[in-house]
Amino acid sequence: xxxxxxxxxxxxxxxxxxxxxxxxxxxxxxxxxxxxxxxxxxxxxxxxxxxxxxxxxxxxxxxxxxxxxxxxxxxxxxxxxxxxxxxxxxxxxxxxxxxxxxxxxxxxxxxxxxxxx
Amino acid sequence: xxxxxxxxxxxxxxxxxxxxxxxxxxxxxxxxxxxxxxxxxxxxxxxxxxxxxxxxxxxxxxxxxxxxxxxxxxxxxxxxxxxxxxxxxxxxxxxxxxxxxxxxxxxxxxxxxxxxxxxxxxxxxxxxxxxxxxxxxxxxxxxxxxxxxxxxxxxxxxxxxxxxxxxxxxxxxxxxxxxxxxxxxxxxxxxxxxxxxxxxxxxxxxxxxxxxxxxxxxxxxxxxxxxxxxxxxxxxxxxxxxxxxxxxxxxxxxxxxxxxxxxxxxxxxxxxxxxxxxxxxxxxxxxxxxxxxxxxxxxxxxxxxxxx
Numbered sequence: 001x002x003x004x005x006x007x008x009x010x011x012x013x014x015x016x017x018x019x020x021x022x023x024x025x026x027x028x029x030x031x032x033x034x035x036x037x038x039x040x041x042x043x044x045x046x047x048x049x050x051x052x053x054x055x056x057x058x059x060x061x062x063x064x065x066x067x068x069x070x071x072x073x074x075x076x077x078x079x080x081x082x083x084x085x086x087x088x089x090x091x092x093x094x095x096x097x098x099x100x101x102x103x104x105x106x107x108x109x110x111x112x113x114x115x116x117x
Numbered sequence: 118x119x120x121x122x123x124x125x126x127x128x129x130x131x132x133x134x135x136x137x138x139x140x141x142x143x144x145x146x147x148x149x150x151x152x153x154x155x156x157x158x159x160x161x162x163x164x165x166x167x168x169x170x171x172x173x174x175x176x177x178x179x180x181x182x183x184x185x186x187x188x189x190x191x192x193x194x195x196x197x198x199x200x201x202x203x204x205x206x207x208x209x210x211x212x213x214x215x216x217x218x219x220x221x222x223x224x225x226x227x228x229x230x231x232x233x234x235x236x237x238x239x240x241x242x243x244x245x246x247x248x249x250x251x252x253x254x255x256x257x258x259x260x261x262x263x264x265x266x267x268x269x270x271x272x273x274x275x276x277x278x279x280x281x282x283x284x285x286x287x288x289x290x291x292x293x294x295x296x297x298x299x300x301x302x303x304x305x306x307x308x309x310x311x312x313x314x315x316x317x318x319x320x321x322x323x324x325x326x327x328x329x330x331x332x333x334x335x336x337x338x339x340x341x342x343x344x345x346x347x348x349x350x351x352x353x354x355x356x357x358x359x360x361x362x363x364x365x366x367x368x369x370x371x372x373x374x375x376x377x378x379x380x381x382x383x384x385x386x387x388x389x390x391x392x393x394x395x396x397x398x399x400x401x402x403x404x405x406x407x408x409x410x411x412x413x414x415x416x417x418x419x420x421x422x423x424x425x
Contacts, residue, residue: 001282002411008276029408034284035343037332045280045334 001029003037005046013048017056018063022089025065026082036066036074063088123190123199126254130186130207133214133246134179141172144221152224156233175217182210198379200254208247215243268360270418271411279419280334281412284343285405287386290374291327294319325349326374329384331404333412335419338394340384340404349375350384352402354423358395360413365391365405 001024005016024030036042039053046053057074060066065085066074098108141148148168155164186206189199219236273279297319305312328343337354341347367373370383383403385391392409394402394416406412 002279002415003282004273004277004279006274006277008274029283031284035330037280037282037330041332042280042282045332045336046278047335048278 001027003042003046005048007048013052014055014059017042017046017048017053018059021056021060022063022065022085025076025080026085026089028082030076030080032076032078032080034076035072036076038073122253122255123203126200126203126207126250127183127186127190129246129250129253130203130210131179131183133207133210133243134176134183137172137176137179137214137217140218140221141176144225147225148221149224149228152220153231154220160232162231162233171220172217175213178213179210182206182213185209200251200256201379203254204247204251206247207250208244211243211246212240213243215240218243268362268410268413268417270421271414273415273418273422278335279415280332281415282330282332283406283408285329285331285384285386287326287329289387291323293373294323294327322374326384326386329386331406331412333392333416335423338392338402338404338412338416350382350402352394352396354416354419356396356398357416357420358397359420360416361393361395362409362413363391363393363403365389365393365403370403 001020003017003020005013005020007013009016011019021030021036030036036057037045039057040050043050043053057066057068060074061068065077065080067077068074094112095108098111103111150168151165152168152171153162153164154166154171156162183206186203189202189206216239219233219239220231222239223231223233223236271279298316301312301315301319305316324344325342325347330339330341330343332339332341335354336351337357338350338352339348340350342349365383365385365388367385367388370376370381370385371378373385373387376383376385380399381401381403383391384405385403386405389405390407390409391403391405392412396402
């Protein structure tokens, strides 16, 4: 898969890197058990700070997409679910747009409930 | 193909064939109808053949080698490995003539009890003929490598950084090495205990090639054995003249696994699409990938950026 970041973009670099991995899982380019490049290596080749990549990987770990183990690096989890990930991605967009429109949490939940058929 | 040195090298490949034919003609009235053709060490001969059949066989080997040399010059002209192909043909022709000269002179020297003895030197000299032809053929001229097919470079903005990373798994290699390991283990267990050591081969092959990580980035291309983290092939970006996407036909690249053939090397884990790099020294490197277009476009873009 292709890691691609734009240092001039408004989105933080760590978020960009995390988004690339999510995209890779969604598109089937990353399979459970696949190992991501080591944080040090990825930081080196993308010419970004090591902590930026570590932050991206920690985020993916918190999202239960990858496992971080000392010595083994970052591995895509066996239960990384592309279908669920797609929903999370849609929800992320929904929340982003709702925030921009100034909606509160309760209003967002109401919209989600209304969306049920 | 028409380089003078190549033509001289081909003439030298044919020289042993001529020597066999000429010496046979010169000795024909003195050689018996059957001559000793096999010895065990320095003892008396223990195998005899018809002189006509043995001489003909040696001539055929020489002619085959000579024709192979010409074909190699035509087909592989200008490649890095041509001199070695010519050398191989010369070693083949030379050793056939060496065998002929050793056995024929042994018979001529003492028809009653021919001994090979020191005449093995003829055979060794025949093999060494290959090395001479390698030197005569000389290294290939530094031809400007053919311009690699155009790949649309990745549209990488000046503020963008990109890196490609993928993991190759090879069920084929894992199955084949597991099967080989079982066969070796069974044979070893039934008494040939020396064969246990051979188990190293399939185990090593599966460790190295069962899982391979491929990265393409601003450093160039790297292949890493996934299970042990050993980088076994790195090609710096500056060594890449161009990248293309091609269908990899394993037999064209020397088979499956990590193959090195004259002028090219490849990691072939299956038949199908692959990334082919044209290196600045005229050689090529290929690796089978599901999505070779992405690294090809990325390396092309990074190469263009590095050139400025």
